[in-house]
Amino acid sequence: EVQLVQSGAEVKKPGESLKISCKGSGYSFSSYYIAWVRQMPGKGLEWMGIIYPGDSYDFYIRYSPSFQGQVTLSVDKSISTAYLQWSSLKASDTAMYYCVRHRSGISDFIDYWGQGTLVTVSS
């Protein structure tokens, strides 16, 4: 069974850094893209970016224009875990963040979702 298990909820202050995680299991982690999706309170879904673990030391990473420079995606293949990090959080980063398995090929879509990590940024 494919599972994406995310780290727990976080409460941070503006200006702090944060790294949340997503551990994949039940499939070949290196063979599928991982993406991150933001859902702000009461709002819709926003695709943030994608990372492909692959078989080499170089990871393919692409960011949505809206999130380029705002967050950093990374992955540790040795423990089948993907990460989303911020260097300086803002109140507007308050949202639920989902890691997802992004299917790419003839078409691009999301076939599995993590349970979500709620990030709250407040002074």
Next chain:
Amino acid sequence: QSVLTQPPSVSGAPGQRLTISCTGSSSNIGAGYEVHWYQQFPGTAPKLLIYNTNSRPSGVPDRFSGSKSGTSASLAITGLQAEDEADYYCQSYDSSLNGYLVFGGGTKLTVL
């Protein structure tokens, strides 16, 4: 402002058929990219409902179906049930600005 446009809400009585529209542009749906649909219940993660316009993952009832024409797509639900009350999101691929996934703003389905 979402790249794909959906009605904010739709409603219907049990047993009815209803549709949810998703309108895009020439850089996404109109360019021939597939449309996918997700269902989200309050407090839970979304779930894949329809992929590649009209394919259902295992376990999704055949009451759900999708279609696409030009720059728009639709999700149809027949034999509406109370358990269908949820938020529905369409998604496609957009070729502008290096390409990325785009979503509709979501449609809240209420079963009367």
